[in-house]
Amino acid sequence: MLRQQQPPARQTGDDIWKTRVDKISAELFTLTYGSVVAQLLKDHENYAEVNKHLDKMGYNIGVKLIEDFLAKSGVHRCGDFRETADTIAKVGFKIFLNITPTVANFSADSKEFSLIIDDNPLAEFVELPEDAAGELWYSNILCGVLRGALEMVQMQVEVTFVSDVLRGDDVTELRVKLVKYLEEEVPAGED
Amino acid sequence: MSPTCQFPAPKPVSSPARQNNPLYIKNCSTTYPDLKCHYVAHTSIDLIEERISATKHADQYLGLLYAMEELAVFGYITNTRVKFIIVTSLVSDVSIKDQDMKNMFRRIHNAYVTLVSCPFHDPDGKQPITSPAFEKAMAEVTTI
Numbered sequence: 001m002l003r004q005q006q007p008p009a010r011q012t013g014d015d016i017w018k019t020r021v022d023k024i025s026a027e028l029f030t031l032t033y034g035s036v037v038a039q040l041l042k043d044h045e046n047y048a049e050v051n052k053h054l055d056k057m058g059y060n061i062g063v064k065l066i067e068d069f070l071a072k073s074g075v076h077r078c079g080d081f082r083e084t085a086d087t088i089a090k091v092g093f094k095i096f097l098n099i100t101p102t103v104a105n106f107s108a109d110s111k112e113f114s115l116i117i118d119d120n121p122l123a124e125f126v127e128l129p130e131d132a133a134g135e136l137w138y139s140n141i142l143c144g145v146l147r148g149a150l151e152m153v154q155m156q157v158e159v160t161f162v163s164d165v166l167r168g169d170d171v172t173e174l175r176v177k178l179v180k181y182l183e184e185e186v187p188a189g190e191d
Numbered sequence: 192m193s194p195t196c197q198f199p200a201p202k203p204v205s206s207p208a209r210q211n212n213p214l215y216i217k218n219c220s221t222t223y224p225d226l227k228c229h230y231v232a233h234t235s236i237d238l239i240e241e242r243i244s245a246t247k248h249a250d251q252y253l254g255l256l257y258a259m260e261e262l263a264v265f266g267y268i269t270n271t272r273v274k275f276i277i278v279t280s281l282v283s284d285v286s287i288k289d290q291d292m293k294n295m296f297r298r299i300h301n302a303y304v305t306l307v308s309c310p311f312h313d314p315d316g317k318q319p320i321t322s323p324a325f326e327k328a329m330a331e332v333t334t335i
Contacts, residue, residue, distance in 0.1 A: 027308070030308070031308065031310070033310075034308075034309070034310025035310055037310055038310040038311060041311075124308075125305050125308035125309050126309055126310060126311070127309050127311065127312075127322055127323070127324055128311065129311050132311075
């Protein structure tokens with residue numbers, strides 16, 4: 001039986017965005033995320049804490065989002081980590097944020113890569129206050145989302161921000177590191 | 192056209208308490224002192240209030256409010272009661288077109304909207320605006 005050839009990832013992402021995705025106002029989304037971050041800052045006052053909370057929130061979102069993603073995109077299991085990176089950038093980000101970050105800086109052992117985001121819809125209109133500029137990763141929720149989503153497909157990853165245009169850097173860059181593939185674990189107590 | 196343009200002072204009136212304090216004042220000219228800008232701005236506010244209470248203004252652009260000495264004052268009010276005021280010095284052989292003024296006000300308004308959309312900006316109406324992006328936008332508007 002011939003294996004059906006998958007159309008190129010970028011085309012799939014585009015098609016799905018155009019046909020199967022419900023859309024909302026970009027401003028509404030940006031303002032909502034902005035008020036989440038502002039509220040977290042008021043509640044915690046400590047930028048490291050806020051980063052951690054954003055990551056946790058993202059994780060919870062990612063764990064659920066992956067199901068939606070797999071249902072909408074129907075992509076097959078990725079052969080290797082490079083394919084994973086491609087799928088995340090061209091299909092994942094495209095479907096949910098309508099952006100296509102660039103995959104770059106693959107490490108020699110193919111276990112780490114960078115995502116370079118050109119214009120981040122979360123950070124539209126945002127100006128960081130001076131004291132936040134050194135410590136707050138404004139879009140840290142994205143790190144959590146990727147971590148949660150990939151964990152549900154048996155990959156344990158670490159995702160961190162490397163640079164952010166809101167902080168005055170040239171590009172917004174995320175670093176994704178594969179820690180290990182998760183084996184199916186037998187729950188304790190069963191043999 | 193190059194009138195020496197002294198610049199706008201947006202003044203918010205938050206709906207319960209009408210505060211009318213200047214949020215941002217930029218003085219582009221070298222001949223007039225800052226104090227004069229404040230003075231002109233405050234008098235303009237009174238005029239604006241008069242204008243809007245007198246007629247039921249559907250339009251945001253208020254046009255030439257008044258002219259005194261060699262200064263002409265133009266006003267613009269948003270639906271949230273934030274007022275923008277541009278003061279220009281009258282140069283006798285150059286007439287200032289309404290359309291140009293409207294364009295300037297529109298750009299200021301857009302810059303203001305961008306500023307307010309920032310989640311870290313607190314529009315409580317008491318503190319002056321310190322955002323560098325807003326200042327950059329204002330500098331651009333005033334250097335035409």
